[in-house]
Amino acid sequence: MKKIYLIGIGTGNPEHLTIQAINTFKKVNVFFILEKESEKNEDLVKLRKEILQRYLPDGRYRVMAIKIPERKKGGRELEVYKERVASWRKQKAEIISNLIKQEIADGETGAILIWGDPSLYDGHIEILNYILKEGWADFEFEVIPGITSMQVLTARHKIPLNFIGESIRITTGRRLKEIHPDDVKNSVVLLDNYLTYRNFADSDLHIYWGSYLGTEEEILISGRLNEVLDEIIKTRNEAKKNNGWIMETYILRAGE
Ligand SMILES: C[S@@+](CC[C@H](N)C(=O)[O-])C[C@H]1O[C@@H](n2cnc3c(N)ncnc32)[C@H](O)[C@@H]1O
Known part of the structure; x- marks a missing residue:
């Protein structure tokens, strides 16, 4: 069985990582860093790579930084906004399920590094549940909490x-x-x-x-x-x- 960790990494201070997060890093074969294309996200990708280098100095892991499509902007009304976020999450679900199928072998472990904590205004828990519900990929997953903003x-x-x-x-x-x-x-x-x-x-x-x-x-x-x-x-x-x-x-x- 493949395993995915959603790891909360705090908001940028590497000392805010929990010991559980650092110990989980050591079990991971491939880290996925998913960000929309923007100046901000380039900085956030860099920061996450620095965090990995600090806690996994031997470098025996793979990192894949993947650009994800921009969410359609606009949607003043809440319903329109929610629809746009839902369809954007579906696009992300397709990307993540392909990564799970193509980049992780059976018995291997992947991780998605999440800004702050995965349960606070972050879609990845729902996305992984959606992939499992739709049967797009077969895996189990675990959530490692992080310090929120x-x-x-x-x-x-x-x-x-x-x-x-x-x-x-x-x-x-x-x-x-x-x-x-x-x-x-x-x-x-x-x-x-x-x-x-x-x-x-x-x-x-x-x-x-x-x-x-x-x-x-x-x-x-x-x-x-x-x-x-x-x-x-x-x-x-x-x-x-x-x-x-x-x-x-x-x-x-x-x-x-
Ligand atoms: C998509 S939410 C993710 C929240 C994140 N999961 C958490 O636990 O903090 C992004 C929002 O979190 C807040 N945020 C995240 N990191 C921050 C930081 N370093 N400084 C200030 N606000 C931050 C901002 O309000 C930003 O718009």
């Missing part, structure tokens, strides 16, 4: 994720747009390409913002949103211009 964010800002006995919301920029400022309370936001925090400039909310978390480029800003908003936008735009890309995660919080 939101955990690095809270650690770096030295804040807890939740208040005593309270719930938290984990959401995306797209969904945050639909939330009234009074209902934000304590929300972690990922996947925001729209600077959605600008919509809350008139509120009393506090923001804990972080970009390039876990990497050498890391930037942290926090404070009352209406006081730090301009600084965040300016810093963000400059960093994006210098690096060619940006990834940001933030928490909006009431009552601070």
